[in-house]
Amino acid sequence: MIKVDDSLCIGCKSCSNVCPSQNIVRTETEKMRSIHWKRCKEECDLCVEFCPARALTLVPFDETVQEPDLSFDLVACKICGSRYASEPMLRRIEAALAADSERDSEGLEWIRVCPTCRRSREAEMASRETVLERCRRGQ
Numbered sequence: 795m796i797k798v799d800d801s802l803c804i805g806c807k808s809c810s811n812v813c814p815s816q817n818i819v820r821t822e823t824e825k826m827r828s829i830h831w832k833r834c835k836e837e838c839d840l841c842v843e844f845c846p847a848r849a850l851t852l853v854p855f856d857e858t859v860q861e862p863d864l865s866f867d868l869v870a871c872k873i874c875g876s877r878y879a880s881e882p883m884l885r886r887i888e889a890a891l892a893a894d895s896e897r898d899s900e901g902l903e904w905i906r907v908c909p910t911c912r913r914s915r916e917a918e919m920a921s922r923e924t925v926l927e928r929c930r931r932g933q
């Protein structure tokens with residue numbers, strides 16, 4: 795079965811995405827994500843392999859052990875305000891990135907922007923760049 799180190803888990807839900815047996819259940823409300831690990835007898839090891847924080851280990855099955863539960867507050871997007879990721883997950887990504895790659899040309903910390911707003915902002919900047927390039931060429 796799976797043992798979770800709650801000091802390492804960042805609430806990314808990768809384990810739940812890869813589990814073929816629905817043994818890792820996540821629930822999401824508008825502001826919070828919760829993850830529940832059932833006592834698993836299958837030991838396929840996929841969740842352990844895909845956990846980016848190395849928070850999971852396989853241990854012998856023990857039905858007396860309580861099934862772990864963790865909950866994470868979700869962080870609001872700096873543009874639209876929708877909640878999209880856990881704070882530990884964002885901090886981990888920030889730590890892995892070079893400081894100058896975290897902001898766009900206008901100083902916005904892109905990691906603090908939800909994927910939807912990030913895509914529209916990138917599209918907006920790309921079309922602005924295209925227009926400027928055409929102006930420079932006099933087209």
Ligand code: SF4
Binds near residue numbers: 816817835838839
């Ligand atoms: S060991 Fe396999 S079946 Fe068990 S919880 Fe992990 S991914 Fe799911």
Ligand code: SF4
Binds near residue numbers: 805806
């Ligand atoms: S993959 Fe690892 S870090 Fe992500 S939610 Fe599962 S146990 Fe936590």
